[in-house]
Amino acid sequence: MHSHDSVPVPVKRLPHFEGLELPAYATDGAAGMDVLAAEDVTLAPGARHAVATGLAVAIPHGFEIQVRPRSGLALKHGISVPNAPGTIDSDYRGEVKVILINHGAEPFDVRRGDRIAQLVLAPVTRANWLKIDELDETARGEGGFGSTGGVFALGS
Template sequence: MHSPAEVPVMVKRLPHFEGLELPAYATDGAAGMDVLAAEDVILPPLGRHAVATGLAVAIPPGYEIQVRPRSGLALKHGITVPNTPGTIDSDYRGELKVILINHGEAPFEVRRGDRIAQLVLAPVTRAAWLKVEELDETLRGEGGFGSTGGVIAFDEQVPSTSAS
């Protein structure tokens, strides 16, 4: 039986999933489920590949599954998900694949059964655009990238636009 915090998600195991485990939470406090590779792949440095998982899902309306990198792969090997977080929409019924990229200096071997990413089920709030002529004013205003500071080295490299 599932708790009120659990949302049932239908999952179809494709033929090449045979012998693998369904995505699972590693601990009681984990937000993401580890998903496994259903194929062997060698990622050369800067190489990308959509790694098969052997799973297709039916996500309930009002939810998405976010695909996020595994921190250990990113730190130790430079392996990450380039479109982080990747989104699997509730109306998609094809195979769940995880796009991986190798930012490391050496080829990286993904073996069938390796934990390659985390899946996070998340609610979706849809926007309804409200057309206006003017927006309300804020202290930040139109200040863009780096305008709120925080990284001293970044702030020092930005050329000044004021006259001396």
């Protein structure tokens, strides 16, 4: 990792973070950092919980941190982030929490120190609305959900 490839993000470790590791990239090519749980919680099937990480951050202006599910937990246990990707805004200074949901059939134990999600630092482009009366025409036009192809009933 070269210094010009990374953006410094100030991080405050809260008392219940004690003894845990900061979020880290598992490999050189990883886009996301694995973040750890700072508490124990059991998620019943269908249940949601905002899992503490013990960290607060000061994300630089012009960036966000996206909170994404871990693919292994999703595949093996049905554990996901219900608002994926969640967003941590650059002006938020509270504790980073990861909302987890159990889509599986069995209760799932989250233990302090478990890798629960991925954090991706990403640039933000802000929009400003340009009010007009008509939009430009495209081949797709106003076709909505599923309009660009998919499964068609036999005989249609």
